[in-house]
Amino acid sequence: MDHMHETNEYKSGSITLGGAVAMGTGVMIGAGIFALTGQIAELAGPLFPLAFVAGAIITSFSAYSYVKMSNAWPSAGGIAMILQKCYGAGAIAAGAALLMAFSMVIAESLVARTFATYLLRPFDMEGGPLVPVLAVAVILFAFLINIAGNRSIGLFSIVMAVIKIGGIALFGGAAIWGSGLGFATEPSAGDSYGLTGFVASVALAILAFKGFTTITNSGSEITEPHKNVGRAITISIALCVIVYLMVAYGVGASLPIEKIVAARDYSLAEAAEPTLGQVGFLLTILLAVVATASAVLASVFAVSRMLTMLTDMKMIPHSHFGMSGPIQRHTLVYTVVIASTLAVLFDLSRIASLGAFFYLVMDMAVHWGVWRFRRKEIGAAGLVLLTAFSFDAIVLVVFTVMKLQYDPTIVVYAVAAIAAVFVFERFYLSRWRAPTDEGMSGH
Incomplete structure (x- = not known):
């Protein structure tokens, strides 16, 4: 199962370390900052910047499994490969891989609605039918760019990652400086943000970092994959920690907590105006629109690629539905249809919650599988x-x-x-676990 069919124009060694980092940060920053900052503040209260710290710590532990497995078996299969190496081509591996794919589709709809929300802010429009309409429009735009050619996506991802990281870091720094280095998010009388709310907010903070997992799909194309997949994951997480903390502190320095919560779907734009003025507000809107649109583009590509890998590995069924062209073209269509449906049916809070549930269950399956079946073979520390x-x-x-x-x-x-x-996969594959192509030497 190690050999994956080529599903795009990339060849071995065509993605540099910087390109892989750009892919991961491109997905993370679009979803993590613009879509989730306000929701995390709503649960964690004035301590919401620390929720990002806690999320980063947990993500660092989580990344260990992916780094060790990807260094041992770099593959275009990514998470699907990791799960198959642990559980075999059975319902556990296929079901968990599908949960990851669905969580990525959910992220697309989350970021697409965030794109729409920010785009409407200069017109003082909040909610209404234009939000799902614009969300579907940006998803369809990402679809058209994806079918135009995969090679252009890699260069686009690098350029956009640089713009987003630089722009958002400037926003955070300017907001902190303009507020006099103080912190405005003091709780109002009667507010109570307990430990439960803080820990719950960490679930969303973890979701803000999960984009690093897309790097595991670069194993067959990245230069020196046995080293660079792990390095790219580590660098991506570190960059996002710095950017997230700057922005979280910048928002907290500009707005009291009740205003952050009230503007949870567009909190960065709201935080820009008090210290940066109308120009800063409009520039933040522009940055949010560009960042979220590029994140949708990167996510659509990553999901369609993962679904293609699962199809190649015979872990999910596939139907052409009368469409011509390669399988990845079909999975692109499936991806945008599901993401568009979610963007129409659910608001940002519910979309984020679904993504958190799916991702955490999948992540636990990865850690348990690596610990149970592969830890000795790859030299992983069981305690971690x-x-x-x-x-x-x-x-x-x-x-x-x-x-x-x-x-x-x-x-x-x-x-x-x-x-x-999981029930569907159990019926489709007729078994929960299957033998892998190599001995289970980890237990």
């Missing part, structure tokens, strides 16, 4: 793997408890969807 698994479990339980209190319907949707994915 179990720590990553435990962190995910704690955050997932607390996040579920919080959502059961305030939005139980989304928990029902998430549980039903996760169960449906």
Whole structure:
């Protein structure tokens, strides 16, 4: 199963370390900052910058599994390869891989709605039918760019990553400097942000970092893959930690917590105006629009590629539905249809919650599989793997408890969807686990 069919124009060694870093940060920054800052502040209160710190710590432990596995078996299969190496081509591996793919599709719809929300802010328009219309429009734009040619996406991702990191860092620095280095997010009388809310907010912070996993799909194309896949993941996470903290502190320095919560879907734009004026507000809007649009583009490419790999690995069924062309063209269509549907049906909060549920379950499956079956073979430390698994479990339980209190319907949707994915895969593949192509020497 190590050999993946070529599904795009990239060849071995065609992606540099910088290109791989750009892919990861391109997905992370679009979703993490513009879409989630306000939602994290709503749960964590004045301590919301620390939620990003906690998310970064947990993500660092989580990345360990992906780095060790990708260094041992660099592959275009990415997460699908990791799960297949641990569990074999059975329902556990296929179901968890599908959860990852769905969480990426959810991220597309999340960022697409964020794009629409920011685009409408200069016109004082909030909500309404234009939000899903514009969200679907940017998803369709990403689809057209993807079918135009994959090689251009790599260069575009690098350029956009540089613009986003530089622009957002400037916003954070200017907001902090303009506010006199103070912090405005003091709780109002009567506000109570407990430990449960803070831990629940970490689930969304983790979601803000999950874009690093797209780098694992670069194993067959990146230069010196046994070294550079892990390096790219590490650098991407480190860059995003710096940028996220600057922006979180910048927002907190500009606005009191109640205003951040009130403007949770466009909090960066709201934070720019008090210290940077109308010009800063409009520039932040422009940066948000560009960043989210490019993140949708990168995510559409990554998801369609992952679904193509799962099809090549015979882990999911495939139907052409009368379409011509290669399989990746078909998976592009499936991706944009699902993402567009989610963008129409759900608001930002519910989309983010679904993504958090799907991603945390998949992430736990990866850590358990690596610990149970491959840790000795790849030289991984069992304590680190179990720590990553435990962190995910704690955050997932607390996040579920919080959502059961305030939005139980989304928990029902998430549980039903996760169960449906694994039941479907069990019927399709007729087994939970299967032998792998090499001995299970990790246990």
